Amino acid sequence: xxxxKLLDKALQxxxxxxxxxxxxxxxxxxxxxxxxxxxxxxxxGLGSSDVFSVEISxxxxxxxxxxxxxxxxxxxxxxxxxxxxxxxxxxxxxxxNIVTSFLTFIFCVIxxxxxxVVMLLNYKRGFLSxxxxxxxxxxxxxxxxxxxxxxxxxxxxNIRELTSKLKPQPNPxxxxxxxxxx
Numbered sequence: 001x002x003x004x005k006l007l008d009k010a011l012q013x014x015x016x017x018x019x020x021x022x023x024x025x026x027x028x029x030x031x032x033x034x035x036x037x038x039x040x041x042x043x044x045g046l047g048s049s050d051v052f053s054v055e056i057s058x059x060x061x062x063x064x065x066x067x068x069x070x071x072x073x074x075x076x077x078x079x080x081x082x083x084x085x086x087x088x089x090x091x092x093x094x095x096x097n098i099v100t101s102f103l104t105f106i107f108c109v110i111x112x113x114x115x116x117v118v119m120l121l122n123y124k125r126g127f128l129s130x131x132x133x134x135x136x137x138x139x140x141x142x143x144x145x146x147x148x149x150x151x152x153x154x155x156x157x158n159i160r161e162l163t164s165k166l167k168p169q170p171n172p173x174x175x176x177x178x179x180x181x182x
Contacts, residue, residue, distance in 0.1 A: 011160055014153045015074055021150060022071035025064045032060035051132045062140050066147025070154040091166075098162045101155050108152035115145035 039053030072078050085093050119141035121127075127137040 007160070011157045014150075014157055018070040018074055018150055018154055021067050025068045025071075028060050028063050032057055032064065035060065055129060055131050055133050055135060059135065059140055059143075063143050066144050067150065069147055070150035073151060073154045073158065094162060094165055098159060098166070101159050101162065105152055105155035105159065108148045108155060112145050112148040112152060115141050115148060119145055 035053050035057050039050060039057070042053070043049050085096050088096065119138045122136070122141055123138035129135040129137060
């Protein structure tokens with residue numbers, strides 16, 4: 001039981017961390033809006049242009065998209081196709097959710113690993129973006145790897161929550177009958 005409580009605390013920590021990362025992504029979204037507005041004002045208002053606004057906005061979008069995935073899953077706001085599973089019994093629907101969550105967890109682990117390999121390759125070789133900014137290319141790949149890692153952890157949380165619903169709940173009527181028999 002002690003291990004289960006420790007696991008539950010760790011999983012709650014994962015969820016709390018994903019909420020924090022989502023707040024960070026929201027701040028980056030505000031930064032993105034500022035950078036885009038700045039670029040528009042410079043280009044169309046002042047007849048000048050900057051070198052960095054387009055590229056920085058691209059990296060902001062990468063951060064927002066990939067770090068928000070775990071929070072979207074936590075809030076159950078992702079796209080679902082439920083044509084077939086809606087016709088299943090509630091228990092079978094729950095089992096299907098567990099199976100698909102596990103398969104998606106495996107996918108997330110693979111993408112995390114592959115993105116980390118590409119990130120390390122870019123880091124070791126010192127690849128930079130081909131623009132004037134010369135942004136290190138390992139950083140976007142690190143964000144992709146980190147985002148899928150967070151998503152994999154959130155799937156572990158979801159699988160734990162779903163499997164706990166599979167356990168049969170004690171029936172209060174059976175308890176009364178057993179007490180009456182004794």
